[in-house]
Amino acid sequence: MTYRIHPALIVFAAIVFFFLLAPLVIIIGSxxxxxxxxxxxxxxxxxxxxxxxxxxxxxxxxxxxxxxxxFAGTALSLLVGIPAAYALNRYRIELPSWLSTVYVLPxxxxxxxxxxxxxxxxxxxxxxxxxxxxxIGHALLVLPYSVRVVSASLASFDFSIExxxxxxxxxxxxTFFTIVLPNIRAxxxxxxxLAFITSxxxxxxxxxxxxxxxxxxxxxILAHMEQFFDPTIASVSVLLMLVTVAVMAIVEATLGLxxxxx
Amino acid sequence: xxxxxxxxxxxxxxxxxxxxxxxxxxxTIATTFGESAGPxxxxxxxxxxGFRRTVLFRTIEVALITTAVSLVIGFITAYVIxxxxxxxxxxxxxxxxFPLLTGVVVxxxxxLIILGKNGILNDFLIWIGAIAEPLSMxxxxxxxxxxxxYLFVPLMILTLVGVLEGIPNDVVxxxxxxxxxxxxxxxxxIFPLAMPGLIVGAVLVFTGSFTSYATPxxxxxxxxxxxxxxxxxxxxxxxxxxxxxTIATxxxxxTIGIVLIMSRIARRLNPMAV
Amino acid sequence: MTVSLDIESITAHYGHTEVxxxxxxxxxxxxxxxxxxxxxxxxxxxxxxxxxxxxxxKGRIKLGDKDITRLPAHTRNIGLVFQNYALFPHLSVLExxxxxxxQRGVGSDKxxxxxxxxxxxxxxSPYAERLPAALSGGQKQxxxxxxxxxxxxxxxxxxxxxxxxxxxxxxxxxVEIRKLQRANGTTSxxxxxxxxxxxxxxxxxxxxxxxxxxxxxxxxVLYQRPANAFVARFVGFENLVPMKVSERDGDRVTAEAEGxxxxxxxxxSLGPIPDEFVLAARADGLSVRRAGEGLPVTLGLRTYLGRAxxxxxxxxxxxxxxNGPLSDPMEQGGAAVLAPHFEQCxxxxxx
Numbered sequence: 094m095t096y097r098i099h100p101a102l103i104v105f106a107a108i109v110f111f112f113l114l115a116p117l118v119i120i121i122g123s124x125x126x127x128x129x130x131x132x133x134x135x136x137x138x139x140x141x142x143x144x145x146x147x148x149x150x151x152x153x154x155x156x157x158x159x160x161x162x163x164f165a166g167t168a169l170s171l172l173v174g175i176p177a178a179y180a181l182n183r184y185r186i187e188l189p190s191w192l193s194t195v196y197v198l199p200x201x202x203x204x205x206x207x208x209x210x211x212x213x214x215x216x217x218x219x220x221x222x223x224x225x226x227x228x229i230g231h232a233l234l235v236l237p238y239s240v241r242v243v244s245a246s247l248a249s250f251d252f253s254i255e256x257x258x259x260x261x262x263x264x265x266x267x268t269f270f271t272i273v274l275p276n277i278r279a280x281x282x283x284x285x286x287l288a289f290i291t292s293x294x295x296x297x298x299x300x301x302x303x304x305x306x307x308x309x310x311x312x313x314i315l316a317h318m319e320q321f322f323d324p325t326i327a328s329v330s331v332l333l334m335l336v337t338v339a340v341m342a343i344v345e346a347t348l349g350l351x352x353x354x355x
Numbered sequence: 356x357x358x359x360x361x362x363x364x365x366x367x368x369x370x371x372x373x374x375x376x377x378x379x380x381x382x383t384i385a386t387t388f389g390e391s392a393g394p395x396x397x398x399x400x401x402x403x404x405g406f407r408r409t410v411l412f413r414t415i416e417v418a419l420i421t422t423a424v425s426l427v428i429g430f431i432t433a434y435v436i437x438x439x440x441x442x443x444x445x446x447x448x449x450x451x452x453f454p455l456l457t458g459v460v461v462x463x464x465x466x467l468i469i470l471g472k473n474g475i476l477n478d479f480l481i482w483i484g485a486i487a488e489p490l491s492m493x494x495x496x497x498x499x500x501x502x503x504x505y506l507f508v509p510l511m512i513l514t515l516v517g518v519l520e521g522i523p524n525d526v527v528x529x530x531x532x533x534x535x536x537x538x539x540x541x542x543x544x545i546f547p548l549a550m551p552g553l554i555v556g557a558v559l560v561f562t563g564s565f566t567s568y569a570t571p572x573x574x575x576x577x578x579x580x581x582x583x584x585x586x587x588x589x590x591x592x593x594x595x596x597x598x599x600x601t602i603a604t605x606x607x608x609x610t611i612g613i614v615l616i617m618s619r620i621a622r623r624l625n626p627m628a629v
Numbered sequence: 630m631t632v633s634l635d636i637e638s639i640t641a642h643y644g645h646t647e648v649x650x651x652x653x654x655x656x657x658x659x660x661x662x663x664x665x666x667x668x669x670x671x672x673x674x675x676x677x678x679x680x681x682x683x684x685x686x687k688g689r690i691k692l693g694d695k696d697i698t699r700l701p702a703h704t705r706n707i708g709l710v711f712q713n714y715a716l717f718p719h720l721s722v723l724e725x726x727x728x729x730x731x732q733r734g735v736g737s738d739k740x741x742x743x744x745x746x747x748x749x750x751x752x753x754s755p756y757a758e759r760l761p762a763a764l765s766g767g768q769k770q771x772x773x774x775x776x777x778x779x780x781x782x783x784x785x786x787x788x789x790x791x792x793x794x795x796x797x798x799x800x801x802x803x804v805e806i807r808k809l810q811r812a813n814g815t816t817s818x819x820x821x822x823x824x825x826x827x828x829x830x831x832x833x834x835x836x837x838x839x840x841x842x843x844x845x846x847x848x849x850v851l852y853q854r855p856a857n858a859f860v861a862r863f864v865g866f867e868n869l870v871p872m873k874v875s876e877r878d879g880d881r882v883t884a885e886a887e888g889x890x891x892x893x894x895x896x897x898s899l900g901p902i903p904d905e906f907v908l909a910a911r912a913d914g915l916s917v918r919r920a921g922e923g924l925p926v927t928l929g930l931r932t933y934l935g936r937a938x939x940x941x942x943x944x945x946x947x948x949x950x951x952n953g954p955l956s957d958p959m960e961q962g963g964a965a966v967l968a969p970h971f972e973q974c975x976x977x978x979x980x
Contacts, residue, residue, distance in 0.1 A: 098434070098435055098438050102431060102434065102435050103435055105431055105432070105435070106431065106432045106435035106436070106447075109428055109431075109432045109508065110432075110447070110450050110451075112505070112508075113450060113451065113454050113505070113508065113509060114450060114453075114454070116462065116465030116466065116468075116469060116505065117453070117454065117457065117462075117465065119465055119468055119469060119475065120461065120464065120465050120468070123468055130473075131467075131468050131471075132468075132473065133468060133475050172367075173367040173368040173371060174368055176364040176365070176367065176368070177364065177365045177367070177368035177369070179364055180360075180361045180362075180364035180365040181365065183361070184358065184360070184361030184364075187358040187361045187362075188358070188361055188362070188365060192365060192369065195369055195372050195373070196368060196369075196372065198372055198376055198377065199372065199376060201610070201611065201614060202376065202380055202607060202610070202611075203562070203565075203566035203583075203603075203606045203607065203610050204566065205566055205568050205583050205586055205587070205603075205606070206380060206383065206566070206586075206603040206606055206607055207376060207379075207380065209383065209586060209590055209599060209600075209603055210376075210379035210380045210382065210383040210603070211375070211376075211379050212590075213379065213382070213383060213596065213600075214378065214379035214382050214383075215375065215379065229375055232371075233371060233372065233375055233376055236368060236371070236372065240368065290456050293458070294457075294458030294459060294460070294461075296458075296459055296460060296568060296569045297566075297567075297568045297569070297583070300568060300587060301587075301590065301591070311458055311459075311460045311569075314460050314461075314464075315460060315569065315572065315573070318464065318467075318573065322467075326464060327464075327468075330460075330461040330464055330465075333457065333458055333461055334457055334461065337453060337456045337457050338453075340456060341449065341452065341453065341456065523713065523715065525711045525712075525713055525715035526715045526716075526717060526718070528680070528682055528702075528709070528711075528715065529709065529711060529715035529716075529717070529773075529776075530717070530728070531681075531682075531702045531703045532680055532702065532703070532705075532707060532708070532709040532777075533703075533728050533729035533732055533776065533777075533780060534703050534704070534706065534729055534732035534733055534780065535703055535728070535732045536703050536732075537703075539732060540703075543728075543731075544717060544719075547719045548718065548719055624719075
């Protein structure tokens with residue numbers, strides 16, 4: 094670089110990184126504390142609170158529901174999102190320009206408003222099963238990631254390659270899977286990861302859609318916190334952070350983390 | 356049908372959004388205008404009530420402060436990251452991404468531990484002798500703001516690192532070769548070129564904090580009710596769906612209004628997109 | 630104010646890689662010198678060192694009598710023209726040109742006037758209020774040129790300024806750059822990978838390879854009398870034939886190629902000939918004949934050039950390229966001799 098940065102700025106950035114990471118370290122520390130209340134630094138070390146999570150059926154059940162929702166919701170959003178992204182890029186002139194705005198509505202409309210409206214119109218209005226409404230909510234919530242991230246990678250895809258394959262005798266649908274999909278692989282993986290994490294961590298949409306017997310992990314954590322203030326929550330948080338680490342490892346292995354700033 | 360193929364591919368996603376998002380949200384908004392007391396009755400009631408006005412203004416205030424603080428912190432940090440050598444830069448980006456991928460509940464929860472009566476911040480302040488008795492910092496506007504800043508700074512950093520890295524190096528070098536000092540180059544070249552990114556970041560943070568639920572719920576509680584928590588309370592505790600829909604409509608109007616206005620400004624400021 | 634530029638035995642590194650080794654170069658006051666070479670040869674590095682964007686590990690850079698080696702880049706007062714124009718996208722054309730004046734504390738009215746005059750000189754006055762994005766490539770480069778010239782720098786540097794323009798515009802622009810440079814008498818350093826561009830625009834050209842200057846001279850000399858095999862190949866001598874002197878008779882020398890074929894050469898036209906040397910010739914400089922004195926070859930593929938036929942020839946010295954007359958097309962696989970036109974050949978030392 095042409096010019097060095099002022100040392101004061103470097104110090105400032107270091108403090109910011111401390112501010113970003115210290116709270117997470119504090120959670121890990123409190124999860125290991127051998128006390129019945131939350132404290133940091135931990136007094137005595139124990140893994141007891143981790144065992145506790147698995148003994149509490151509420152965490153186990155909602156954890157499973159959350160992962161099911163994240164997988165199914167993300168898959169559903171990609172299932173309708175990839176064709177939409179393809180159509181937007183391949184047939185740009187045929188489709189109206191407002192269409193791409195439609196697909197970002199789920200992040201444009203406040204999540205909590207979306208959750209509330211879905212509860213009113215679908216759960217109550219149509220009397221749908223709770224899991225189905227949750228699935229609809231999550232799939233729609235993450236649809237913008239599917240469409241936009243896949244679109245971004247289709248934007249740099251050269252469609253003449255697809256035409257070349259078709260001219261060589263490959264049928265259109267097969268061409269999509271053998272030629273287009275492998276070339277937008279990075280975009281699909283990125284979309285999957287962003288969507289999955291968003292769904293897994295969602296509070297505002299799920300808030301209104303959970304019901305008797307079916308809840309998601311973040312909602313369960315919130316409910317637990319209102320009654321107890323023990324290290325169980327910290328240890329659940331640590332487990333969720335481990336999921337994040339796993340996801341980042343996947344991103345790093347497949348795409349490289351720098352793609353996140355693009 | 357002329358554009359059969361393009362439409363058949365785009366239709367499932369389009370229908371899903373229209374039927375399951377646009378119609379329900381539109382019906383929420385419509386609810387507020389169907390009152391027998393007159394079309395604007397719920398809004399008149401909302402703005403007549405001192406408590407509800409306070410909630411709205413508090414939410415706007417918290418969102419504005421969060422946005423301003425995140426902008427300053429995010430911009431300086433992103434500027435330093437953008438100038439780091441390759442390896443250090445990846446580490447810094449990982450450090451910023453990690454909190455972003457960790458859930459809102461987990462990240463807000465950390466501040467419960469830090470700011471509590473027996474939390475580490477109180478312990479620390481007593482230890483250095485700054486205070487004698489623990490302060491009650493939870494369930495204050497300060498607690499909500501600090502947790503929200505914590506929530507949104509990573510987003511701001513990532514947005515701005517992308518923008519700063521997009522500024523071509525030779526434009527910066529051109530400025531230097533023409534005699535502009537590092538400070539002048541920053542003021543006259545880098546900052547104006549980062550402006551559209553600052554606007555995008557500000558919109559993301561403002562709308563995000565304006566409509567948030569988990570953070571105000573955990574750190575503000577009943578005492579620091581904000582629009583998100585207020586909406587939930589109206590809908591699920593008092594079952595006042597018209598009142599809840601009114602809050603929802605105000606949230607939609609503010610959010611979409613800000614997005615439209617700011618994206619228009621950003622477009623005007625973006626010289627690359629002529 | 631015209632001053633000279635002296636680069637004195639500069640060494641530079643990128644990380645741990647040495648990109649320039651002990652490089653020296655002098656540009657006389659008012660002269661335009663080009664650095665010519667393929668990518669990675671160190672030409673752009675040299676320019677960045679002079680600009681102050683890269684600190685040298687060793688050596689000294691002097692502008693006139695002033696040592697600028699350790700001077701911060703923004704205080705060097707050097708006009709730079711970039712390959713990608715590097716215009717400020719958020720400033721109007723006029724503001725772009727006035728930018729350097731603003732840094733020098735020139736008042737608002739005065740700098741608008743001077744920037745306006747400079748835009749006039751490059752023919753862009755009507756575009757003064759536009760943003761750079763609204764201009765064509767050629768217009769952008771004119772703005773970049775005006776922006777560098779308006780600060781009246783003692784040294785102008787160009788980094789591949791024309792490589793993003795189309796062929797026709799490239800020729801117009803290089804004439805324009807040369808005219809402006811001549812009119813101002815500004816000492817200039819010009820980096821390019823385009824031989825024709827370098828030769829047409831420069832007083833002298835430095836041909837670079839692997840961080841070293843292979844030869845620095847007037848374009849005519851480089852083109853006709855390359856000093857070594859690298860430069861010879863670079864300027865289009867396709868045929869390099871190693872030879873040995875077998876007989877000397879005053880000015881006349883008889884030499885033999887490895888594997889047969891002898892010819893007699895004149896030191897009068899070719900200069901002094903050492904006992905072992907390399908004969909360098911372009912395709913034009915070797916004539917294909919059915920018989921006579923010259924290098925024996927087997928003819929390969931024949932292509933039609935319009936003014937002549939060109940043959941790929943197989944000789945004991947390797948693959949050679951030579952031209953033959955249109956009046957006498959020869960068949961592939963036939964035997965022939967290549968006779969040099971000595972006025973178009975040159976003698977290189979063995980390396």
